Amino acid sequence: MIFYIKQFFYxxxxxxxxxxIFNTPKxxxxxxxxxxxxxxxxxxxxxxxxxxxxxxxxMASLCIGFVGEIFAILCKxxxxxxxxxxxxxxxxxFGLYNTMLSLLxxxxxxALVYGSEVLMIAISIAGALTIVxxxxxxxxxxxxxxxx
Amino acid sequence: MHQxxxxxLLVMALYAGEIMLKNGAETYRVEDxxxxxxxxxxxxxxxxxxxxxGIFISVDNDGEDLNEMITYVKRIQSRSINLNKVAExxxxxxxxxxxxxSLEEAMAQLKAIDQLLPYPLPMEAFFGGIxxxxxxxxxxxxxxxxxxxxxxxxxxxxxxxKFSKLGLNSFLTYTTGGFIAAxxxxxxxxxxxxxxVDKVIIxxxxxxxxxxxxxxxxxxxxxxxxVSGLSRGAEALLIATSIAFGVGFVLKxxxxxxxxxxx
Numbered sequence: 001m002i003f004y005i006k007q008f009f010y011x012x013x014x015x016x017x018x019x020x021i022f023n024t025p026k027x028x029x030x031x032x033x034x035x036x037x038x039x040x041x042x043x044x045x046x047x048x049x050x051x052x053x054x055x056x057x058x059m060a061s062l063c064i065g066f067v068g069e070i071f072a073i074l075c076k077x078x079x080x081x082x083x084x085x086x087x088x089x090x091x092x093x094f095g096l097y098n099t100m101l102s103l104l105x106x107x108x109x110x111a112l113v114y115g116s117e118v119l120m121i122a123i124s125i126a127g128a129l130t131i132v133x134x135x136x137x138x139x140x141x142x143x144x145x146x147x148x
Numbered sequence: 149m150h151q152x153x154x155x156x157l158l159v160m161a162l163y164a165g166e167i168m169l170k171n172g173a174e175t176y177r178v179e180d181x182x183x184x185x186x187x188x189x190x191x192x193x194x195x196x197x198x199x200x201x202g203i204f205i206s207v208d209n210d211g212e213d214l215n216e217m218i219t220y221v222k223r224i225q226s227r228s229i230n231l232n233k234v235a236e237x238x239x240x241x242x243x244x245x246x247x248x249x250s251l252e253e254a255m256a257q258l259k260a261i262d263q264l265l266p267y268p269l270p271m272e273a274f275f276g277g278i279x280x281x282x283x284x285x286x287x288x289x290x291x292x293x294x295x296x297x298x299x300x301x302x303x304x305x306x307x308x309x310k311f312s313k314l315g316l317n318s319f320l321t322y323t324t325g326g327f328i329a330a331x332x333x334x335x336x337x338x339x340x341x342x343x344x345v346d347k348v349i350i351x352x353x354x355x356x357x358x359x360x361x362x363x364x365x366x367x368x369x370x371x372x373x374x375v376s377g378l379s380r381g382a383e384a385l386l387i388a389t390s391i392a393f394g395v396g397f398v399l400k401x402x403x404x405x406x407x408x409x410x411x
Contacts (some may be wrong), residue, residue, distance in 0.1 A: 010282045017279025021305070021355060022172070023230040023266045040286070078238045080173060081231045084360055088279075089286060093359025094350055096384065100392035118362065126366035 004041060011040035011089050019085035028081050031071045035086035039064035043090060053117070057090050058124040064090075065132030079133070087125055092118040154191070155218060156251045158207050161185040162220050163258050165196070165203050168237050172229035175199060175368060175376045181241050188245040199376045200227060200383070228312075229360070236261045269309055276305035276355045284351035292343045296336040297351030303328050305355055318383075319390045325356050326394025334402055345399075353391055358384035 015036025019029050043060035047053065068082035095118040102111035165182045169175070178198040186194040186207055193208040206219040240261065244254055266272070280301035281294040289297070304325045311321040333348035361384035369377030 007286065010285045014279050014282040014286060017275040017277075017282065018355075019231075020267055020272060020275035021229075021279065023232045025232045025235050028231075028235075076239065076242075077235045078173075078177065080177070081235050084172070084229065084231060087363060088354075088360065089283070091359025091363050093354060093357030093362075093388075094287075096359065096362060096388040097353060097357050097392055097395075100385075100388045101396055104389075104392055104396045122362045122366045125363050126370055129363075129367060130370050 004044065007044055008037050008041050012037035014089055015085050018088045022085055024081055024085060025077070028071070028075065028077060031075070032068075032082045032085040035064050035067040035071065035082045036089055038067050039086055040089045054120045054124045057121050058128050060090055061087060061125040061128035062132060065129050069132060069136055079136075083129060087129075090121070090125055092121040095121065153251065154207060154209065154216065156255075157186060157189055157191075158205060158218055158220055160251055160254050160258065162203060162205055162222050163255070163262075164237050164241060165198060165205075166222055166224065167258065167262050168234055169198060169200065169203060169224050170227055171233040172227065172231065173234045173237075174364065175373050176371055177234075177238075178203065181237065184245055185241055199373075200224065200379050230266055232266075233261055233264055236264065269306065272309070273302045273305040277302040280351040280354050283354045284347050287347065287350055289344065289347035289351065290342060292340050293347040293351065296333065296340075296343045296348040300329055300332045300336070300348060300352035301355050303332060304352055308356065318387060322356055322387050322390040323394040326353060326391040326396075327398055328394075329353050329391075330395040330398035330402075334398070349395060353395065356387070356391055358387040361387070 012033045016029055016033035018036075019032045024032055039060040042063040043056045046056040046059050050056065064083055064086040065079075068079045068086060071077070071082050072079040095114050099111050099114040099118060102108070102114060161182045164185060165178045168178045168181060175198040179196045182196040182198075182203070182205055183194050186205075191207050192210055193206070195206045197204045201224055203222045203224070204219065206217065208217045237258070240254075240257055243249065267275075277298040281298035284293040284297045285291075307328055308321055308325050311324060312318075329349050329352040330345075333343075333345045333352065336343045336348055337345045361380055365377045365380035365384060367377075368374075368380060
């Protein structure tokens with residue numbers, strides 16, 4: 001339990017740092033940090049149960065998208081402000097770097113392993129975010145139809 | 149709402165789209181904003197096409213007059229991420245659609261948004277350091293690695309910022325970043341025995357690696373913007389290669405001098 005609380009805090013600090021690098025508005029810094037921290041906790045828990053990086057990235061991105069959507073509705077900011085810093089702990093930037101390093105090292109089989117993992121993680125994160133955004137646009141259409 | 153000048157409206161919408169695209173908005177959001185801005189002033193035909201490297205817009209009125217059809221093309225040279233401006237343009241477009249704002253006022257507001265300053269460099273460098281430091285903890289480093297990555301990342305953030313202000317291309321900028329990361333990680337590993345070279349490098353290059361870019365590339369492809377997806381993906385691969393080039397160069401030299409393996 002102590003481990004998860006520590007990791008939650010680390011992910012929060014990490015995400016807030018990236019939010020400053022991405023010039024997130026001042027009022028949204030803490031919120032995007034929270035989105036990232038919740039996402040990372042979900043990632044850790046699901047990764048412990050299933051051992052699958054792709055599945056845990058998917059569920060974590062769903063969580064980030066959901067939290068980001070709530071903040072976006074509450075604060076009337078575009079959801080991008082919350083999800084771009086939020087997904088940073090999950091995104092496979094390091095894997096992409098490893099792929100390229102293996103290629104430069106003339107080890108194509110390692111590059112293939114890293115590269116396919118990068119692609120799978122990127123697809124799972126992007127798919128999760130697309131699902132959240134599509135559900136949201138459907139919800140907008142539905143509410144305008146229903147209440148007008 | 150009163151009738152507005154078609155050309156002025158188009159220039160205004162193009163400017164809004166340009167600000168968003170330059171500062172890291174998704175292409176579908178840019179297209180959506182441009183179409184909303186133009187449709188709000190009762191133009192029946194609006195078509196927008198945005199890719200990360202350029203925007204195309206056409207606007208037409210009802211009627212037979214061929215001279216009323218206008219098309220604009222805008223080339224986008226450089227892209228960075230500044231979510232503050234994206235949020236500001238977003239709330240501006242809401243206001244423009246809801247209110248009867250004049251085009252001159254809209255243009256003035258957009259100019260003010262475009263000139264918003266980013267966070268000052270010392271603050272950005274410090275938070276970049278924090279982000280990198282805690283990233284090493286997320287990936288199983290110890291607290292000495294945190295300090296190493298924090299200081300390294302401050303160097304990297306400052307140098308990447310200065311280099312891109314000088315107008316150097318991204319390959320040179322990120323190669324230098326990787327070079328600094330590997331060099332200072334090796335120096336730190338000699339300063340304290342508990343600092344791992346690989347952990348410090350992982351943390352420090354996180355401020356540069358294009359993880360968000362590759363994810364956005366896949367998102368664009370999923371939503372059907374295949375051209376944007378491909379160009380963002382190419383950009384991400386290029387950045388990753390240049391970082392690996394810089395890091396690999398230093399590590400290789402170090403290994404030739406001392407012995408050991410790279411990956």
